[in-house]
Amino acid sequence: MQSYHSSTHKVVVPCPYCPETLTQVRSWKRHILKVHYSRIVQQHAENDITVIADNTDHSTVAEADVNLNVHVVNDENDSSNDENYSISNNRSPIPEYTNDLSHGSIQIFHKTEERLRLNVLRLLINLKSNNATEACIDVCSKDLINVLNEYKDLDTNIYFHNIKKAIETATCRNKFISSHIDVIRPKSIILGQSNAFSKKKQRHVLRIHKAQYIPFKESLINLLKKPEVYESLNCPSRANIMTDLSTGSFCDQHPVFKLPDSLKIILFYDDIGINNPLGTRTKSVGMFYWTLANLPRFVRSQDRCVFLLACIEKQHLKQYGFTIVLDDFFRTIEELQTHGIPVTINEKIHIFKGSLLLICGDILGLSQMHGFKCAFRLGRKPFFYCDVNQDTIRRINKGSECHLRKLEKYDKNCMAIDFANEREKARLQKKYGIISLSPFRKINNFDIFHQTGIDIMHVLLEGICQRELKLLLKHIQQQKFANLSSLTSMIRNFQYGCNEPSPSDKFNLSSEDNEVKFRASASEMLSLFKYMPFIFHQSHLTELISASVGWHSFLLLREIISISLASEIDITTIEKLEELVTRYLITFDNAYGYVQRIPKHHLLVHFGEQMHRFGPLRFTSCMIFEKKHSFFKRIKYRNFRNIAFTLADRHQHYIASLMYTCSNAATSSFLYSGHQIKKVKELDSSAAKQHYLLDMEKNLYETNQVTLFGITYVVGEAVLINDSVFPIDPVFGKILTIIVQDKIILLRLQLMQVIVFNQKLCVYEVRLLDSSVTKNVYELKHVWPVRLLKISKSLFTSLFPYGRSYLTSNE
Numbered sequence: 001m002q003s004y005h006s007s008t009h010k011v012v013v014p015c016p017y018c019p020e021t022l023t024q025v026r027s028w029k030r031h032i033l034k035v036h037y038s039r040i041v042q043q044h045a046e047n048d049i050t051v052i053a054d055n056t057d058h059s060t061v062a063e064a065d066v067n068l069n070v071h072v073v074n075d076e077n078d079s080s081n082d083e084n085y086s087i088s089n090n091r092s093p094i095p096e097y098t099n100d101l102s103h104g105s106i107q108i109f110h111k112t113e114e115r116l117r118l119n120v121l122r123l124l125i126n127l128k129s130n131n132a133t134e135a136c137i138d139v140c141s142k143d144l145i146n147v148l149n150e151y152k153d154l155d156t157n158i159y160f161h162n163i164k165k166a167i168e169t170a171t172c173r174n175k176f177i178s179s180h181i182d183v184i185r186p187k188s189i190i191l192g193q194s195n196a197f198s199k200k201k202q203r204h205v206l207r208i209h210k211a212q213y214i215p216f217k218e219s220l221i222n223l224l225k226k227p228e229v230y231e232s233l234n235c236p237s238r239a240n241i242m243t244d245l246s247t248g249s250f251c252d253q254h255p256v257f258k259l260p261d262s263l264k265i266i267l268f269y270d271d272i273g274i275n276n277p278l279g280t281r282t283k284s285v286g287m288f289y290w291t292l293a294n295l296p297r298f299v300r301s302q303d304r305c306v307f308l309l310a311c312i313e314k315q316h317l318k319q320y321g322f323t324i325v326l327d328d329f330f331r332t333i334e335e336l337q338t339h340g341i342p343v344t345i346n347e348k349i350h351i352f353k354g355s356l357l358l359i360c361g362d363i364l365g366l367s368q369m370h371g372f373k374c375a376f377r378l379g380r381k382p383f384f385y386c387d388v389n390q391d392t393i394r395r396i397n398k399g400s401e402c403h404l405r406k407l408e409k410y411d412k413n414c415m416a417i418d419f420a421n422e423r424e425k426a427r428l429q430k431k432y433g434i435i436s437l438s439p440f441r442k443i444n445n446f447d448i449f450h451q452t453g454i455d456i457m458h459v460l461l462e463g464i465c466q467r468e469l470k471l472l473l474k475h476i477q478q479q480k481f482a483n484l485s486s487l488t489s490m491i492r493n494f495q496y497g498c499n500e501p502s503p504s505d506k507f508n509l510s511s512e513d514n515e516v517k518f519r520a521s522a523s524e525m526l527s528l529f530k531y532m533p534f535i536f537h538q539s540h541l542t543e544l545i546s547a548s549v550g551w552h553s554f555l556l557l558r559e560i561i562s563i564s565l566a567s568e569i570d571i572t573t574i575e576k577l578e579e580l581v582t583r584y585l586i587t588f589d590n591a592y593g594y595v596q597r598i599p600k601h602h603l604l605v606h607f608g609e610q611m612h613r614f615g616p617l618r619f620t621s622c623m624i625f626e627k628k629h630s631f632f633k634r635i636k637y638r639n640f641r642n643i644a645f646t647l648a649d650r651h652q653h654y655i656a657s658l659m660y661t662c663s664n665a666a667t668s669s670f671l672y673s674g675h676q677i678k679k680v681k682e683l684d685s686s687a688a689k690q691h692y693l694l695d696m697e698k699n700l701y702e703t704n705q706v707t708l709f710g711i712t713y714v715v716g717e718a719v720l721i722n723d724s725v726f727p728i729d730p731v732f733g734k735i736l737t738i739i740v741q742d743k744i745i746l747l748r749l750q751l752m753q754v755i756v757f758n759q760k761l762c763v764y765e766v767r768l769l770d771s772s773v774t775k776n777v778y779e780l781k782h783v784w785p786v787r788l789l790k791i792s793k794s795l796f797t798s799l800f801p802y803g804r805s806y807l808t809s810n811e
Helices: 025-035 037-047 111-129 134-151 156-167 170-180 216-224 227-231 249-253 314-320 323-338 363-369 407-419 422-432 456-478 484-493 522-538 549-564 571-592 599-614 623-634 643-659 685-690
Strands: 002-004 010-014 064-068 187-198 203-213 263-274 283-292 307-313 341-345 348-352 354-361 510-512 515-517 675-683 700-703 705-708 711-714 718-720 732-741 744-758 763-776 789-791 794-797
Touching: 111 134, 156 170, 187 314, 187 323, 203 314, 203 323, 203 643, 216 227, 216 307, 216 323, 216 341, 249 599, 263 363, 263 623, 283 314, 283 623, 283 643, 307 314, 307 323, 307 643, 314 323, 323 341, 323 354, 354 363, 407 422, 456 484, 456 515, 456 522, 456 549, 456 571, 456 599, 484 522, 522 549, 522 789, 549 571, 549 599, 571 599, 623 643, 675 732, 685 700, 685 732, 705 732, 711 732, 718 744, 732 763
Parallel strands: 263 354
Antiparallel strands: 002 010, 064 675, 187 203, 203 307, 263 283, 283 307, 341 348, 510 515, 675 700, 675 705, 700 732, 705 711, 718 732, 732 744, 744 763, 763 794, 789 794
């Protein structure tokens, strides 16, 4: 490669086979493969190049990574559910094909094999050169192995001719995919048009404004016809324990939702900013998602169970409104409420009825969707949710002091606005905080106030928590207990959990305008609140700040977060939450003054009522929908102009690939792809005597980490092993090892004794005992593991999240 120095840098790449020179590496590669391909193949064949077959699996059982499904062992990337027709990818500790390095043999490939090897190499190079991620290349590699495995059993000439004809052009590829997989294509909704000046064409051009909508009825039927989905629609709950949306009082009293087989639909709206990596302009796109509340709660938290309803550029949404985008959705909901939707499952027709149960989103997006003013700080009516004025919002400490808006009064206010003249309309809109009637009033018996959820992530983790922590750190700095530099080091250097988000190395505390400033995401803020008592105790700050009102305010808010994120609650939990909210708001005012409250503080008083209506606040949160945003941000490349269509089309192919099975057969891998079990090693069959559930005739394995439904259990952490969800005297067990046999997962635990509940830290001090016990992971009443932290020769742990609080009122 030669280089010529001039004002314009130029690179010359010579061809090794001819006098041709090229100016780009990409052109050089294309020239080599196109002009000299046969020469390369001939040269490699003559030299008898030795090739060692590449393999993606390890042959050693001790280091194999396996993926065990609680229903049927399967891999989400397999296109077939029949084990006789596909190679399993990471399904068992012993791979079906072994690496040549494992037995030392070296194979000499012939000319045909060499050409095949080069074509596979070219496929991998092209994937990398077209910005494919390693995850994408990994999936393509596994699918290629399956294709080659199928190829050997077929008539090669006919097979090759048919496949070549099916995939040689983009049109053929789309037709080939549509003939085998049910891809629900997005439909364009024409919103309007405008004349815009084109810099490229140097004239005004007509531009059509469109939204992309995924037909809701087709998507719903496509989901329901999966037998595994139908079997999981009616999930029973524990007696006297509220575990999901359907266990709240709202579903019990609703004429439609009280039926166990009624469809309960959750709708979510939020906007995301997406830009092309080569440019700086960001486009804001409004995203509508939906899911079924009937699905098991932890299965529902996966992004594969969250479906796209519509996407539209935010500028068009502001101009044309929500009604035109959701019109088909409203018609389908009306059909569900009246006649129902017939779905054929296992050659039987089932009629499903249901309706829209809940709308989720951030406060700003929900206000826009329902047609309210978005003026939280300056508006006369800050929130659409409740009927409270701006001058009294910081004085309310109890839910009984503030009530939700009434639907009858809201309809009268909207009618008065519609029939008023322009001047009177502006005055009424300011008075009521209403711009127009909510489009969701089209849905029969839908209450936009009772069926719109307050999101704990936006209210707590992205609002109140940041204000609370900034004020606490400012207090510590002003009292000269520690400076911002040392506080930054404490937070950065703390040993967070290996599977938990933690502040990055760039985390920094700064002081601007007499205020402490820092940046942290919602997940990082959750980790900070969870571990801040340990961080301060480790740095000997607890003794200095434990008597301050600000520290007690922090602990009260931490307990509110713990209860809000709990997955199991009861009536006592709701009463405790309402008490904590009142105590927290009063303590916060005493520590910093009520003027330091932000508008989101007021929404805390409505948490108890919402928990009573819909159960644990965790499952009315936007966290599972926010996780879906990451999928669209990963596919932002090559979006060009019609960004909404690109996002919708790629998402529909992604969902179709997950739902696809051979001959559209039933599969248990769509709702849940399986448990993730790492670093497995095989045990002797005699170890099966440790527990009555184990079979000595089957293989037995040991691991140090397993993930079930997104919950990770790691050796060294602890679990609550009491036989009740809310025990009076909690008993913890430290995980010594994890034993796996088929669907059985056992935890070998070392028992621990609780010494005391430390009120200053809001944590348990424990000690290890000499006795041990084996516990089935499916029998745990409290599913969340807890960390054990050793500080100054003392062992601490904390139940977080948890549906109880033992913080006394006299601290």
